[in-house]
Amino acid sequence: MNISKQDALEWFEFLSELPGNKKDIYNQYSDVIEAIFRQIELSVNKKHKDLQNEIPTLETLKGRTHFVGDKEKFPKGCISCLFGTGLGGIRKTHQCNLTCKFCYYHDNIDNQDKIPNNMWEIGENLYYEEDIELLLSIQQKPSGIAYVYLEPFLEIEKYYGMVKKLADAGIYQHMYTNGTLSTEENLKALADAGLNELRFNLGASNCSDKVIEAMKIAKKYFPMVGIETPMTPEFLETFLKKKDAILETGIDFINCAELHFGEDNINNYTGEKMYMSRRGYISPLWSREITLQLMKMASEERWNLVVHDCSNHTKFSRELNKNSKQGGIFGSNTYYSEFDRILYHLFLPILKDNEFKFLIEEEIEDQYNLENCREDILSMVDSDEDEEMYEEFYFDEEETEE
Template identity: 70%
Template sequence: MNISKKDALEWFEFLSTVPGNKEEVCEEYKDVIESILRQIDLSMRNHHKNLQSKVTKMDTLKGRTFFVGDKNKFPKGCVSCLFGDGLGGVRKTNKCNLKCKFCYYHDNIDNQEAVPDQMWEIGDTLYYEEDIDFLLDVQKKPSGIAYVYLEPFLEIEKYFTVIEKFKNAGVYQHMYTNGTLGTEEDLKRLGEAGLNEIRFNLGASNCSDKVIEFMRLAKKYIPMVGIETPMTPEFFKSFMEKKDLILSTGLDFINCAELHFGEDNLNNYQGEVMYISRRGYISPVWSREITLELMRMASEENWPIVVHDCSNHTKYSRELNKNSKQNHQFGFHTYYSEFDRILFHLFIPFLQDDRYPFVIEEELSEKYKLENCKDDILELCEEEEEEIYEGFYDYQEEEENI
């Protein structure tokens, strides 16, 4: 079924106004709803291919991701992610000194569960620091790990001995930071401990001069230095104002992360034109557009760095690679939506936008024309609400009996 954009808009506008839980509606009308989501995805895939065609010197890592620039400067942490054992997160610091609009933890950033003193979270499991040597001896060593969640420089002194342990085991290590904290001495100690790569979320500070200079310092002590930040219009504007200064720091790469939404940052972007990729991540259309524009400029102007398209496609590739290493059946993947329900209203701006046409459109059969389905949909929603209330009253009776 290749539903037209006009019919898709009518369907999602109606479904977004229907009250109650829509679980049965989604099951009963799965074909038409899935067709709309697929048409949105196909429309953006076509749009991205058109933008990519304007990027000269486009390179790829076996189709898993795209970049421009010197392949030797491509971040090895990403190679580990896409070809090795996946992104192995090592967690310690549950707080941040900033609160960014795009942060995946935004609405709950002050409520993140702490990692207990003298312990580290590795593989969703807590370990004492003294256990790490034993863990590395017993289990197969990962190709690489990343220090993530949230701002490590709030307690950077806790990281040095752990980094040294992984260095001695021959594990490639990279770290994320917003770069607003820390000293040259911290960078020096990180390099001496064995950190291979550091990534600055330059968008978090709106490309502040202080962070740009901290990046320059980092290159003195840490082999690979780069930027990894969600692509937003605010970042693009500030980056262009300081482009020459940023490129002069000696950094190796920019990972242009395609912003995607979860429960904790979605509210900051209501009303934006969004799409859904492979029935998984939901992103604003402008995020990857900015990436591909930066890649076009980098290629034409011969920037001395790699500009990496860390897109939803790349994250999909990451999940396929990770699952292939875990002995799952052929075709299994874990690239899922951040939401357990379809948020119909999110896609109305996309369906109203003439810049993103559907590639192929066909007329709906009588069975799926909205005017023939409205009464049934409303009836299904009423039945669901009755079931919810009946369950509630049964629960109340049980409580009273107790």
């Protein structure tokens, strides 16, 4: 169904105004609702493809992701994620010293579950450090692991022992940090313990000079050092001002993460034009466009590093690979939305944008004409069902439309 943009807007405006969780409405009218999401996504994908065609040296890794630059500098942690046994996360630190608008934990940053002293969360279970030998002797050794959630340098001395155990086992390890608490001493100690790759969320500090210097220091000790940060207009503006200093650090890569929204950061982006990728992650239009802009610049200026398009497509490929490695049947996938219901109002800004066009539009079938469906839909509305949850769920829809 190639629904027109005007019909799509009328449908989503109407559905946005209705109370309740609207599950029954979706079940009855999923054809038209899914057609709207496909129309939006197809137009966004076409824009992305056009931008990719402007990048002179664009390459892929077997179609799973895109990059420009020296393939030898492509982050090996991403290779493990896309081709190995997946992204195995080890969690220890439940706090952060910064509050970032784009953070996936933003609204609940102070309410994260604490991991008990002397324990680590691995595979959603708690282990003591001394359990690692037992774990490795029984289960398949992962191709790589990542230290995630939230800022490890708040207690980095606790990480050295775990890093050494896994390094001795021959497991590739990378870590994420905002870099503001790193020093030459703790960077060297972490490298000596055996960490292979360090990734700086440079956007978290708004490209601070201190963190840029820390990246330069880190490159003295770690085999691979890079940037991984969500692509936002704020990051792009500051990055371009400090581009020369950043490139002179000698880092190996920039992972340009396409920002996606969850329940804890969506409130910070009220009114942005959004799309949903493969009925999974919801992202602002500008995020991947910024990535492709940087990739074009890197290609034309021949930056001495890799710029990696860590997009929703890449995340989709990651989940396909993970399911394959875990014995899933052909086609099984775990690339899901962060939300447990469809929030129709999120997509009103893009549908109201006169410059955003659907690729193909056709006259809607009578059975899906909103005027013919309105009375039936209203009969399915239970104004009491989940009303309290609905009212508290994310931002006010009226704010989105202003």
